[in-house]
Amino acid sequence: MTMKKLLLLLKPSVVSPQPSHAHPLVLHFLNNRHKVHHESINFCQEILRKKSVEWKAVLGNNLTEPINNVDLVVAIGGDGTLLLASHLMDDKIPVLGVNSDPTRIDEVEKFSGEFDAARSTGHLCAATVENFEQVLDGILENRITPSKLTRIKISVNALHLPTYALNDVLVANPCPASISRFSFRITKENQPFSPLVNGRSSGLRVSTAAGSTAAMHSAGGFPMPILSGDLQYMVREPISPVAVSNSMHGLIKQDETLNTRWACRKGVIYIDGSHINYAIKDGDLIQISPKAPCLKVFLPDHLIRLEKM
Numbered sequence: 001m002t003m004k005k006l007l008l009l010l011k012p013s014v015v016s017p018q019p020s021h022a023h024p025l026v027l028h029f030l031n032n033r034h035k036v037h038h039e040s041i042n043f044c045q046e047i048l049r050k051k052s053v054e055w056k057a058v059l060g061n062n063l064t065e066p067i068n069n070v071d072l073v074v075a076i077g078g079d080g081t082l083l084l085a086s087h088l089m090d091d092k093i094p095v096l097g098v099n100s101d102p103t104r105i106d107e108v109e110k111f112s113g114e115f116d117a118a119r120s121t122g123h124l125c126a127a128t129v130e131n132f133e134q135v136l137d138g139i140l141e142n143r144i145t146p147s148k149l150t151r152i153k154i155s156v157n158a159l160h161l162p163t164y165a166l167n168d169v170l171v172a173n174p175c176p177a178s179i180s181r182f183s184f185r186i187t188k189e190n191q192p193f194s195p196l197v198n199g200r201s202s203g204l205r206v207s208t209a210a211g212s213t214a215a216m217h218s219a220g221g222f223p224m225p226i227l228s229g230d231l232q233y234m235v236r237e238p239i240s241p242v243a244v245s246n247s248m249h250g251l252i253k254q255d256e257t258l259n260t261r262w263a264c265r266k267g268v269i270y271i272d273g274s275h276i277n278y279a280i281k282d283g284d285l286i287q288i289s290p291k292a293p294c295l296k297v298f299l300p301d302h303l304i305r306l307e308k309m
Contacts, residue, residue, distance in 0.1 A: 003071040003140050006048070006055040009063065009085050010041055011077025011100065028113050033119060035102050040100035041076055041131045047136065060084045067093060072139065076100050078120035082297070083272050086151070086166040089266035091293035096139065097125030098132060124210060126298045135158050139298060146296035147304070150208050150229050153292035154269060157285055161278055163271050164292040167211030170270040171260060171286060172236070174201030174279075179239070180204070181263040197247045199232060202237040206252070206288050211272075221249065226303050229254040231290045257289040 012214040041057075048055050057073075060081055067073060067088045073095040075081040082097040089095065099122030111117040122128070127135040138144035152165035173180045180203045186194040207216040217223055221234055237288035238248055252258050267280040280286065 004053060005070045006053050006072045006074055007067060007070045008041075008044070008048075008055060008057040009073055009075045009077075009081060010057055010059050011037065011075075011081040012059050012061050023115065025111065028110070029115070029117060036119075037077070037100045040098070040129050043131055044074070044076055044098060047133045051136070051140065053140070054121065063088060066090070072096065074098060075125075078122050079124055080273075082124055083166055085260050086295050087163050087272070087276065089295065091148075091296065094139075094296035094298060096127060096135065096298045097122065098127045098129075099125040100129075102128055104151065124295040124297060124299065124303075126300045134299065144201065144298060147227060147299045148294040149210050149226070149297050150231070150290050151233060151295055152206060152208060152291040153289050154271070155287045156269070156278065156280060158287075161269070161271075163276050164295075165211075165271045166208060166295055167272045168205055168207035168212060168216060169288060170203055170205050170215075170227070170236075171262070172268060172270070172278070173264055174266055174268045179264075182260050182267075184258060184260040186250075186252060187259055188253075193256060195247065197235075199235055199248075200239045201235045204233065204235055206231050206233045206258065208290070225307055226299065227307050229290055231258075231288070233258055233288075244255075252288070252290065252292050257287050257291075260288065262286060 021219060070093060071218050073085050073089065073093060075085045075095055076098045077100055082095060085095050101119045102122060103119040108117045119156050135144065149166065149247040152169050154161045154169060179200050181200050183196055183198045184203060184204065185192055186195045205216060208231060209224040212232055216232055216234060218235055219236065221232055224232060233250060233252055235248040261284060262280050262284045265282055269278045269280060269286065
């Protein structure tokens with residue numbers, strides 16, 4: 001495929017006014033992050049000006065319509081910017097993530113006693129300014145091909161939500177201190193495939209393979225092979241975990257669906273964090289499956305190598 005039209009999706013970087021008592025080192029760190037991010041954008045744009053491609057740059061918060069009529073999306077920022085792009089893309093256009101402000105290990109160690117000096121993780125980003133031109137040339141010359149990442153399809157009362165989750169879905173009470181009441185079971189070909197579980201907890205999380213190294217792993221889940229077509233689910237902080245412990249955590253296979261009946265007055269479905277969410281109510285049926293269109297992503301070499309091991 002010939003790449004002729006590119007869209008640069010840029011992470012907005014705004015330096016907010018800091019309180020007068022803010023630590024000088026923290027202020028310097030935040031200002032430096034802003035500077036490095038913009039230098040990375042300028043660097044990538046200079047590289048693109050040398051290529052035989054048509055491109056335009058758009059700030060992430062200015063893009064609300066589905067992305068169409070381009071051959072490649074270049075998301076400059078970090079995993080959050082790539083996530084934003086994924087919510088506006090189908091399975092036809094590939095995306096390249098560029099980590100504009102990678103974490104510096106020496107910096108984290110130096111300031112560990114003062115503050116958290118972590119920058120951008122960029123887990124799914126295949127490029128930084130160090131290798132952007134090399135990776136871009138590989139894509140333009142068809143020497144590098146995108147991988148297909150599983151996304152999550154969600155429906156409420158048989159109506160499909162317009163956003164597919166690339167990382168995870170959390171179904172929970174809008175108040176984090178309140179109990180979530182729900183029942184769930186896995187179905188296959190519209191038939192029950194697991195026992196019905198009635199639970200009270202702080203919510204239900206479902207992750208993709210790409211998202212299994214984030215909140216799911218922190219909660220006690222396990223990292224999955226990045227190209228796995230399965231989903232992983234976990235009941236968060238169950239109140240009575242002993243009786244149904246085997247059902248609190250497991251996999252949803254590619255041909256299966258997790259059916260959840262919400263049993264609280266209020267609830268929220270959070271998609272890939274808190275910014276995209278949908279309200280639910282008592283009696284709603286939420287269906288979660290890996291049957292969404294995949295997302296084509298140019299992955300970092302180390303993730304590809306892990307997949308082949």
